[in-house]
Amino acid sequence: MQNWQGKLILMNKWRRQHSAAIFIGFLSNLKEVFITMIAVLIFGQSSQAGGTLFYTILFAGILFVSLVSGIIKWWTFRYQLQEDELQVRQGLIFRKKRYIRKERVQSIDINANILQRLFELVELRIETAGGGGEPEFRLIALRKEEAAAIKRELLLKESASVSEPEEAEAYEASDVFTEETETGLAYETSAVMDDEILEPEEAEEEGTYKWKLSPQRLIAAALTSSGIGIAATFVAAIVSQVQQFIPPFLYERMIGWIIHSGVMLIGFWIVVILLIGWLITIIRTVLKYGYFTIRKKDDEIHISRGVLEQRQLTLSANKITAVRLVQNLLRQPFGYTAVYVESKGGGRKDEDLSTILIPLCKMKEVDSLLIDILPEYAVKREYSALPKESLRRYMLRLLMPALAAAAIITYFAPFGWLSLILPMVAAVYGYWQYIDAGIGNGSGMVWIRSRSVARSEVIVPRKRIQAMTSTQNVLQKFDDLFTIHVSIITSIVGKTFSLKHIGKEQRDDQFQWYSYEETEEERKE
């Protein structure tokens, strides 16, 4: 056992979380209830079901129950740090014991959102590999030193066990089992395999690479973020419910006014809604990616970000399975791009289960940044364009539905012929998709570029590809085109990247590159 301060206090003793856990748990419940309440008010027909009093009582009841359950939860939740292991017991009626073994820990995040920062506490998130229903485990109110101690114990120290071969690691069947004892207590033992992820050093060390998102870039990222659509929809929903809060006579007058002023005013409202939506997105992005910093030491990449809610994430470079460059429509004209990574373990729901590596950088900076952060992926990418035949496929695929829609609208709606702009847009877009599509390989990597709405480039090492598939449907058969699919591992399930309508030669080239079997020609050489 190493001797470092505080160890004696922390280890081998059942402890409760800081009592602020009750408050933090309660407030995050409150946040959820509040959001539900707003949603009910906005989207629900609140006039029908008993009115405000009913809802007030209902929500008050929910809050009371959540407060009491929060106290019980805090009281019954106890943890103990043992050597190479974190033990947790919880539950009042159904008691559960969980042992988290060092070997099975995938990653540990330490976050502090605004509530935790109020009490100078942190949240600890432990991700374990496999292991049934609960791959994630959270302690919401810990003192910083405690969190650091747990992280150190579970990640930093060299494990005595022999490490598994790299690929097999995360996928071996987990050994979680539940045992009912005579007293009805359920014990759950879980252990997770993994290698060591070091904790971020507080002081800057020699050999540590550091990259910061500059304030200008942060602003640019916020201005060009693509969340406008969602925010605008939300604003529109609120605006559409405003009538409930406006006295009827005023409302009628407004309606009359709107009908008189016609198209101009509708256009004005659309612009206003979009602007508000944009503003919300900007603020959200700034809060999310403010103080974005990457630190790299040896194989460990530490990402910390967030203004109100600070997040820290540790990735291990040898667990990254793909790099993605995503250029949305607003960023492309300025040559900006965002860089995501796929990795085994890690990744969040709100980022499509990928992890953002660089929120915004110039396209031409990508390679030099990759050299510093993920040198393996910094390859010169040359794309071979798709054959001419596939242009038709790309265009028809969008044109057909657009034409059908336009025909219907033209037939039924006044000024419907205006909708003929749809097929034109579709044709141009199809052409654009064709132009952007490309594939290539070399130095142990395959790269695929395609466009759905945003343009994305994905770089995958050959050794990360689990299987390569080509498909050919009846239509593609006419032109001898194929779709290629490349499957990799990501945090929860696999992910497959595809490129539609590549030529036969391109398909054969990819297969030959990927194949682990020597071909006839190679054998002759």
Added chain:
Amino acid sequence: MREKPDQALDQKVLKVWTIVAAAEWLFLLLVPVGYWVATRYFPIPEWPLYVLAGLVILAGIFKILIIPKMQWKRWRYKIYDNEVELMYGVFVIRRVIIPMIRVQHVDTAQGPLLRHYQLSAVTISTAATTHEIPGLDEEKANILRDHIAELAREADPDE
């Protein structure tokens, strides 16, 4: 150019597929039968019955007689030393390469129908994907499973 895989599935799988397709077709048959019953009790026209019956018979011919046969003809696989290759599909032709070093585990499985015909399906799983060779002779499937497992174990992890 790469050679296509050349191993076919067991002939008896065709029988299994035909039986399964026929059973599924019986459900489809419920539609015209239901309509026929309805005509007994409600004053609705009779002609849709013939249209429905015609469609269902046509679907039956395709589903039971033509598609399983084409599917069987198209199904090819090959086990190399370093990879498994599959090629199959009627409307969408699918060709898959699974390297041995990516194979996590290999299973054989048989339902009651497959068991009756002494057949077995071999499932090959990687960390991200699952692939199936749907019908081989029981004994052959077992040998194949052990063979792939052996090759997967031997595969050079440094590749």
